[in-house]
Amino acid sequence: MGQIKLSNVKKSFGAIDVLHGIDLDIRDGELVVFVGPSGCGKSTLLRAIAGLEKITSGDIEIDGRNVNSVTAADRGLAMVFQSYALYPHMSVRQNLAFGLENARMPKAEIDKRIMEAARMLEIEPYxxxxxxQLSGGQRQRVAIGRAIVRSPVGFLLDEPLSNLDAELRVSTRAELAALHARLKATMIYVTHDQVEAMTLADRIVVLRSGRIEQVGTPLELYNTPGNRFVAGFIGAPHMNFLQAAVENARPGHAVLSLPDGSRLEVDAGRQVLQQGAALTLGVRPQHLTLGKGNRSLRATVRMIEALGSETVLHTELGGQKLLVVLPGQHRFSPGSEIDLSLDAAPLHFFDEKGLRLETSV
Known part of the structure; x- marks a missing residue:
């Protein structure tokens, strides 16, 4: 079992409030990723679950047992840190065995657990x-192996891939996903990298300033972000935001005016937009296409990033920046004007407070 429940968890350092009433249920066997910008409280929350930080108020339960007063060693959780925290004078086997020997586990059981973890992580030769004498990726696998041999209730991973180079991060990320599928254990993973979050998570918890902004599957957060912050954080490159005004509206339909004078007719779903209201129109860079259509914008190219498999255009529309990601290779010149169609683009609408309006089409 590995069910973890947080109820109104708060944490303060003196007069500074870091966590503001966190409520969260993590199911047994689930891989949940905490994601958010630096300073949002994700590592503090992970350390509070681990028992390394004492919470100011609220409750933390593991498999129905309140662990507020339970020490980190007795919570049944294993933590993998950003720094590998391996003993440099010990062999890999000794590093894996150290915690088990301190717990006075029989030698035969220790050897069995070490060999099982070594086979699973492919570190037997080391x-x-x-x-x-190991590479960064190999050391990270040893650190994970040290957690596995403990047979914990759950794994807590605090930015475990941040010290690896880009190529190794991709391969190790795949190894972690495969490991979770084999172990079927509860895992909480902290990262600031939303790509890691999207590729690893069963569910993502988006944090900002010590508060949960939204919880959902990767595609739920990508397709229906609950507010402008989540919309801008999930997805790479980030979503485009254009300021707009409702020129006229009726149930299920509206005409929006943009600062450059463009007018867009949009379906409004079940939402009745208020005439004259200001809102933010969101569209992802990958959903814009070249050419004119029923809903078109004319933008000026400012910079081109030719990446081979795709081309990223930095454009401007009425003083507002607009990113466009086109598949394949395209040639443009800075200063040239292009027509962009939104006909096939799912549109997102946010009110003046940044909250989602259920009008996406």
């Missing part, structure tokens, strides 16, 4: 080596 058991006699010391950490200094």
């Amino acid at each position: 058991l006699k080596r010391r950490p200094g």
Whole structure:
């Protein structure tokens, strides 16, 4: 079992409030990713669950047991840190065995657990080596192996891939996903990288300033972000936001005016937009296409990023920036004007407070 429940969890450091009433249910066997900008409280929340930080108020339950007063060692959780925290003078086998030996586990059981973890993580050839003789990816697998041999209730991973280079991060991320599928254990993973969150998570918890902004599956957050912050944080490159005004509206239909004078007719779903109201129109860079259509914008190209498999255009529309991601290779010149169609683009609408209006089409 590995069910974790947080109820109105708050954490303050003196007069500074860091966590503001966190409510969250993590199901047994689920891989949940905490994501958000630096300083949003994701690592503090993870450390509070681990028992490394004492919460100011609220309750933390693991499998129905309140663990507020339970020490970190007795919560049944294993933590993998950003720094590998391996003992440099010990071999890989000794690093894996150290915690089990301190718990006075029989030697036969220790050997069995070490070999199972080593086979699972493919580190059997390195058991006699010391950490200094291993690559960054190999050391990270040893750190994860040290957690696995404990057979914990759940795994807590605090930005475990941040010290790896880009190529190794991709391969190790795939290894982690496969490991979770094999172990079927509860995992909480902290990262500031939304790509990691999208590719690993069963559910993502988006945090900002110590508060949960939205919880959902990766595609739920991508397709129906609850507010402008989530819409801008999930997805790479981030969503475009254009300021607009409702020129006229009727049930299920509206005409929006943009600062450059463009007018867009949009379906408004079940939402009745108020005539004259200001709102923000959101559209993802990948959903814009070249050419004119029923809903078109004319933008000026400012910069081109030719990435081979795709072309990223930095454009401007009435003083507002607009990113466009086109598949394949395209040639443009800075200063040239292009027509962009929104006909096939799912549109997102946010009110003046940044909250989602249920009008996406």
